[in-house]
Amino acid sequence: MSRTASNNDADGNVVQGSNYRFTLITDRLIRLEYASSGVFEDRSTQLVANRSFEPVDYEVERNRNGHEIEIETKFFHLYYDGGRFASSNLHIDAKYQYTLHDSIWYFGEHVSGNLGGTNATLDLVDGSTPIEDGIMSRDGYAFLDDSDSFAIEDNHFVHRNPEEADGYFFAYGRNYRRELSDYYRLSGKTPIIPRYALGNWWSRYYRYTQQEYLDLMGRFDKENVPISVTMIDMDWHRTDDVPARFGSTWTGYSWNSKLFPDHRDFLKELKRQHRHVSLNTHPAGGIRAFEDSYPAVARDLGLDVEKEEPAIFDMDDPSFRKAYFDDVHHPMEKEGVDFWWLDWQQGSSRSKDKVEPLWNLNHYHFLDNQKEHDGEGIILSRFAGPGSHRYPVGFSGDTVITWASLNFQPYFTVTATNIGYTWWSHDIGGHIWGSFDPALSLRWLQLGVFSPINRLHSSDNPFSGKEPWKYRLDVHECMNAYLRLRNRLVPYLDSANVETHDKDRALIEPMYYRYQDNEESYLFRNQYFFGSELMVAPITTPQVPQLNVGFVDAWLPEGKWMDIFTDLVYQGDHEGVTRPMASSTNLDGQFKTGETQIRLGRSLENMPVFAKLGAIVPLATDPMQRADELPTELDIQVYGNEDNEYVMYEHMNRSIAKTTIRVRDGAVSAALEDEDGIVPEERRLHFKLHGFTIGDRNEFTLGDGQKFEGKPNEDGRQAERARGQLLGLLQGAELPYEEKREVLKKVDDDLTTPVNLVTYAQTITNPDLRSMVIEYASLIM
Known part of the structure; x- marks a missing residue:
């Protein structure tokens, strides 16, 4: 093939006709556009911030074998027969062999091997829910549509040139890290979030008084539990003494003086304690005449004060935006509000003529916060679609308090990286319904500590608060310990924070980012990498009642892995190494080659977090270290x-x-x-x-x-540590004393012969106890 030139070919990486345009971004990424008007969109959009990459090595053929255009790079071959794009006239052959049949994508076709992206919300979801597509696919290719987004000029959304089709075909095979890096280059970097946001957040939908809230923070201090972000839900503003003629009090911008008699002093005291403040806002109701800020807003917008004319919420209107920020939000920020929790729940724009309000809120609030804080911005809001990673942090909505919800949350967080959305904040512990379950609350908190953001949250039910002292003593002490650990992890988290921005390396990575050709890395979907040094396999199912132990099936990749809580070393997957197995699908304990699926048992205070041997993790020495210093x-x-x-x-x-x-x-x-x-x-x-x-x-x-x-x-203490762990698990097991003694005796008799232990394990009828013995045997091999 040879590259041909014609009068219709633009300079550089563009192949264009009267109604179509193909732009090669990289040799693995191509933009596909069709416009019956012949006018194409060159401006940034909600999804795309940059299309100026390096020159691409490609070849073009015209009018060959019935195809009007063929474009070929090292990684894909495009065929186009002319006319409005359809599956019948446009397809791309990705040059990978990950599927049984040909790796061909037909325009408009869904890619079955897509590994998922993320959703706008988990509101009221109890357990799992389908996840929207991302850009990563086991098939090696994916497509991301951008035809409905607005253009951006001077940081403002404007109507785009009408195109029937505008999208991006990714052909990165399973080179997921490179794909994510090029996606960030295309759609914009993830900003560095403030360091304080990496500590513990306290959040609750509850009618606190000023003194109650300060007393609560004092109790955390007394417990030596660090809280760096204090969120105040909607009752900070007036909700119960507003005249009925103004309608719902869901939206409000005036401090509730009954609950907060001196809000300025309240904010000043939280600042003195090095806490950072966020207020919840539901902005759909606009600014009405009962608000403290209404006179200034009315003056700037020319509203009829006597008729109590409201300032209708309209973020498309520059005049409203100016009053919204200058007259309403900035004065409160000067008093001590650091950022806003944008709790938009009013649905989507009803027309393509207006930008989706959530997009507007996220975009303008983040840019405003960034400007007010020397380039370091933050919001808390819902995901508005691809490109939302430019406006961290995400709020995933009102989670139902069940084990099913907890079990879904790691997977949901992990797949979000596949669309570049790396800063999720979940309702840790769950928000609504459910029942009192100390084990569930503690396991959820453990996940929160090893999540992007650790924000404890609950509803106003007097019994559902996540204060550690509301639980029995052992759970209370464990919760305190994990909250201290989260605060100590801030140096490690901040390092990943910078690398996310500078090097496109997400804090949370799916296992398949590093082990893309291992089947196990796709099967163990709740397991993930946490920064460059740690691997987490959270326990998200109930304790086994008789043993009082939680279990998780995990996969250990090649190499040796140390549990950071026990210092026990596990041998990972390595061809030719024979080791015992214990998983949900393989409990027979037989030796197999090249596999390391293992069922891990942990008491309630423990969870499996691994470091590959040699890993280096910086922690703050002082558990009460201020996260903003x-x-x-x-x-x-x-x-x-x-x-x-x-x-x-x-x-x-x-x-x-x-x-x-x-x-x-x-x-x-x-x-x-x-x-x-x-x-x-x-x-x-x-x-x-x-x-x-x-x-x-x-x-x-x-x-x-x-x-x-x-x-x-x-230090030669592996066997001693392994015995200690098993002994501790047996001690807490509600089994006959003689049965426990028999297990311990057999373990001690066969200390240097793990093969005998695995053989013995086959005689244990309790499958969970059998798994504990097999795990022990794997540790002393």
């Missing part, structure tokens, strides 16, 4: 004796510091790059070694540029 002291956790290099990014406003931590051949070093001087001068790094020592030490401290050297040694 860089810590003076950090605990650098090193999990296992393998060489590694980890770069920790820290940010304050627009400044970013970089600390490179290396562990190589027993030498540990740390080097800081901090042009703007945001890191405390007295910064100290306390290294904590897990599962090994250097010399005779597993703890030591370094400053900038310092180095520690020694000879690494395994």
Whole structure:
């Protein structure tokens, strides 16, 4: 083939006719447009922020074999026969062999292998729900439609040039990371969110008084539980003394003085405590005459005050937007409101003539917040469609309090990365209905700690609050411990926060992003990577009553993986390595080759979080460290004796510091790059070694540029730790004492012969107890 030129070919990566235009973005990504008017859209849209990539190597053929146009790159071959795009005249052959038949996409066809994206909301969803498509597909190709979106000029939505078709065909095979990176380049980067947002959030639909709320925060402090974001649901504004002629009080912008007699002092006190404040708003009702801000709004919009003419909610109207921000929101922000919870529930625009209101709210509120906070913006709002990742953070709606809802939430969060939406905030613990279940609440909180945003939430039911002290003592203490852990994780989370923006590496990654050709990475859909160093397999099903143990089926990829809570090391999938199995589909305990599906049992206070040997995870030393400040002291956790290099990014406003931590051949070093001087001068790094020592030490401290050297040694305590874990699980099991003693005796007798233990496990009739013994055997192999 040869590339041919004609008068209809534009310069660069464009192949164009009178009514069609094909733009090659990369050799794996092509834009398809058809306009009967012959006028195409070159401006940014709600989905697309940039189409100017590098030149693409491709070939074009015209009028060959009955096709008007053929376009071919290394990764796809497009065939077009002319006319309005349809499955009969436009198809693309993706050059991959992931399907049984040909990898051909016909225009308008749904790609069956799509791995899912995300949804606008989980409101009232109890359990699972179908998920809309993303751009990742096991078939190697996907299509994203952009024909209905508005254009953007000068950061404002405008009507686009009418086109019958405008969409993007992705042919990235299973190179998911590269696909996500090019998607961000096409649709816009994910902003760096404020550091404080990575700590714990408190949120509840409840009629707090000013003093009750401050007392609540005082109780958290007394419990040594850090809360960095305080959200106040709709009752912060007047709801019960508004004249009936104004209609619903769902929308409101005036502080409820009965509940908050001095809201300025209230906000000032929360600021003094280094807490950041968000207020819930339902803006559909506009600004009406009973609002404190109405006189200013009426003046600026020329409203008839005597007739109490309302300012109708219309974010398309520049005059309304100006009054909305300048007269209503900015004054409250100056008093201490950091950002807004945009609780839009009024549905979609009824016409293509107006932008979907949720899009408008997300777009303008985020840009306004970003401008008011030195380029670092944040909102809390629902997903409005592809491109919404530019306006973090997402609010997934009113979740039903059931195990089914919890079990769906990891998968829902993971697949959102497939459409670039990486900052989901769920109602951790659930919002409505359900029943009191301490195990469910704790397991949900554990998931929240290892989620993008950890926002505890509940309804106004007096019994459904998520305060840890509302639960029995063991659950109470565990909840406190996990909330402290979340706060200590902020340095690790902020590093991923910066990398999401700078390097297009999401905090939450599906297993198949790293192991795209392993079938297991698609089957274990609740399992995910959490930053560069950790892998999480959350427990999302009830405790087994007789054993008081929660179980999860997990897949351990190649290599060795350390459980960060127990320091136990598990052998991952490796061809030729024979190991015991224990999964929901394979409980026979037989040895198999090259497989590592394993059923993991954990007591209520524990959950499976793994670090591949050598992983480096920075934690704040002080569990009460303020999330909006860089810590003076950090605990650098090193999990296992393998060489590694980890770069920790820290940010304050627009400044970013970089600390490179290396562990190589027993030498540990740390080097800081901090042009703007945001890191405390007295910064100290306390290294904590897990599962090994250097010399005779597993703890030591370094400053900038310092180095520690020694000879690494395994600590040799794997069998002891494994026995301790099994012993602890047996201790809590409600089984006959003699049955438990028999199991422990057999374990101790066969300490060095795990094959015998697996054989013995076949005689155990209780399948969950059998799984516990098999897991133990896998640890001492």
